[in-house]
Amino acid sequence: ETGVTQTPRHLVMGMTNKKSLKCEQHLGHNAMYWYKQSAKKPLELMFVYSLEERVENNSVPSRFSPECPNSSHLFLHLHTLQPEDSALYLCASSQDLTPRQEPQHFGDGTRLSIL
Amino acid sequence: GQQLNQSPQSMFIQEGEDVSMNCTSSSIFNTWLWYKQDPGEGPVLLIALYKAGELTSNGRLTAQFGITRKDSFLNISASIPSDVGIYFCAGAPSGNTPLVFGKGTRLSVIA
Numbered sequence: 001e002t003g004v005t006q007t008p009r010h011l012v013m014g015m016t017n018k019k020s021l022k023c024e025q026h027l028g029h030n031a032m033y034w035y036k037q038s039a040k041k042p043l044e045l046m047f048v049y050s051l052e053e054r055v056e057n058n059s060v061p062s063r064f065s066p067e068c069p070n071s072s073h074l075f076l077h078l079h080t081l082q083p084e085d086s087a088l089y090l091c092a093s094s095q096d097l098t099p100r101q102e103p104q105h106f107g108d109g110t111r112l113s114i115l
Numbered sequence: 116g117q118q119l120n121q122s123p124q125s126m127f128i129q130e131g132e133d134v135s136m137n138c139t140s141s142s143i144f145n146t147w148l149w150y151k152q153d154p155g156e157g158p159v160l161l162i163a164l165y166k167a168g169e170l171t172s173n174g175r176l177t178a179q180f181g182i183t184r185k186d187s188f189l190n191i192s193a194s195i196p197s198d199v200g201i202y203f204c205a206g207a208p209s210g211n212t213p214l215v216f217g218k219g220t221r222l223s224v225i226a
Contacts, residue, residue, distance in 0.1 A: 004157070033213075042119070042159075043203070043216040056213060090157050098207075102149050104214065106157035 003027045005013050006091050006107035013081065014115050021076040021110045023091030028086040033104065034066060037088040037103060050097050078112075086114045117142055121204050121217030128194055129225050136220040137188040138204035146207035147180050148188035148214070153200045161202075162189070194224050 006027045015017050025032065034046040048056035049068040064084075065077040074091055088111050092104040121138045128134055138147070140142070146165055150158035162173050164180035164187060171178055178192045191198055203216040 006157075040218065042218045043205075045213050048213060092157075097213075103146075103160050103163050105160070106150075108155070108157045 004091055004093055004105050004107035006089075008110055009108065010111045010113075012113045012115060013078070014083055015083075017081075018077070018079045020078065021089055021091075021112075023074040023076075023107055025072055025091075025093040025105070027049075027093055027105060028095075029105075030071055031089050031094045032068060032071070033092040033094075034047035034074065034076050035090040035092065037109070038089055043090070047076075048097070055097070081112075081114045083114050086112055088112070117206075117208055117215050119204055119206055119215055119217040121220055121225070123186050124218070125221040127223045130194060130196060131226055132194055134191040134198070134222060135188060136202060136204075136222075137186060138206070138217045139186040140206060140215075141185070142208060143156070143184040144187075144206035144215075145184070145209050147178070148205040148207075149176075149178050149187070149189045150203045150205060152156060152203065158203055183226055191222075194222075195223050196226055198222060199224050 007022045031050045033048050036044045046060045047066040052068045063080050067075040088109040090109045091107040094104045119140050121139045148163050149161045152158040162171050162178040167184050168182050169180040175192045201219040201221050203219045205214045
């Protein structure tokens with residue numbers, strides 16, 4: 001039990017599909033994150049939420065739409081994705097935005113493949 | 116944006132050997148973290164460093180926060196096959212700024 005659970009673990013979708021990735025954390029944390037992990041590249045931060053408010057959006061294309069209905073759940077809605085969006089999408093949580101107090105804990109990711 | 120240079124990119128070592136990897140930055144970081152990622156899983160925190168010069172151990176792993184606050188290293192002693200994976204450094208520049216990650220060091224251990 002990692003404390004951060006992501007579903008589904010694998011997802012294959014066509015470019016015209018709409019799907020959602022789900023993340024749930026059981027750690028009582030206030031901050032949640034979406035990262036994209038591609039081969040041979042550093043982890044790319046996509047979105048940050050603190051107390052259910054978006055505090056960071058790193059120029060992510062609008063075909064990715066996050067949603068944070070409460071401090072325990074985070075979604076990433078996907079629409080009209082491109083082949084280059086194929087990657088491992090990682091969710092993380094931390095007590096707050098300051099790494100000093102509690103570093104980020106990661107889920108096991110969703111492996112996304114776009115056909 | 117800020118970047119971390121992590122090296123080496125990959126390593127092949129014999130079981131029982133010691134391993135050393137490092138991360139450097141052109142700017143100061145207030146926090147250094149080291150994570151390990153096994154295949155098919157998310158990164159798991161190994162060691163967190165919060166103070167310049169700090170040396171912290173976790174079993175066979177030892178990490179140090181560089182005095183200049185621009186680098187950190189991770190050592191693994193007496194490597195075993197389960198040490199295989201990708202090791203990431205991450206740093207927090209200051210305050211509430213998001214973590215910056217290195218590209219990772221892929222470690223392979225030959226039994």
